[in-house]
Amino acid sequence: AQVTTAEFVKSSVRTEDCPADGIPEFALVGRSNVGKSSLLNSLVRRKRLALTSKKPGKTQCINHFRINDSWYLVDLPGYGYAAAPHEVRTNWEKFTKDYFLNRETLVSVLLLIDASIPAKKIDLEYASWLGQNQIPMTLIFTKCDKRKKKRNGGKRPEENVEDFQNLIREFFQAAPPWIMTSSVTNQGRDEILLHIAQLRNY
């Protein structure tokens, strides 16, 4: 699996404004600083593709990138900005949840989770919401190259990954697929692309 072409198509504020050509799409979402831009760039091997403003409240947009002229990679704004005002967060929740619930061409949400730190409440809440609403999800664990540091309780990425899966299990009928990645070593890059190819061919 290879990305041969990647083009930015459009930014939409509402689900109704998203591209209407019916090609399948995969949405990348995660807490701010989880490594989403790095992963996006590693996936498409283009440094300047993910040029979206990182300021909370500035780009509350659904960004569509067309890959290989056959599927969309959708960049959603990150959640969990401590600095974002309450009404910005509420608005964000409303529009992303509307997207998840109503976007018919959405094949799977790629939920990014930082594997170098213990599970965060906001990530657990997010994953369980997707599970409870039966939205197909793939867990993409990021920063798997980061080895233990004092401040993360001394756990290895593998242990954080296992803990996270155990904590969300009850919200899913079947355990969601998961992939361990690193944008530093490109670990998991091919696996993500293969996973997407397999889901598209169902």
Ligand code: GDP
């Ligand atoms: P975003 O806010 O989710 O788009 O996160 P960024 O891609 O900007 O990354 C946030 C920080 O994490 C940056 O300092 C990156 O260098 C770092 N980072 C991202 N991915 C990785 C990774 O796979 N491994 C390591 N060690 N650091 C990473």
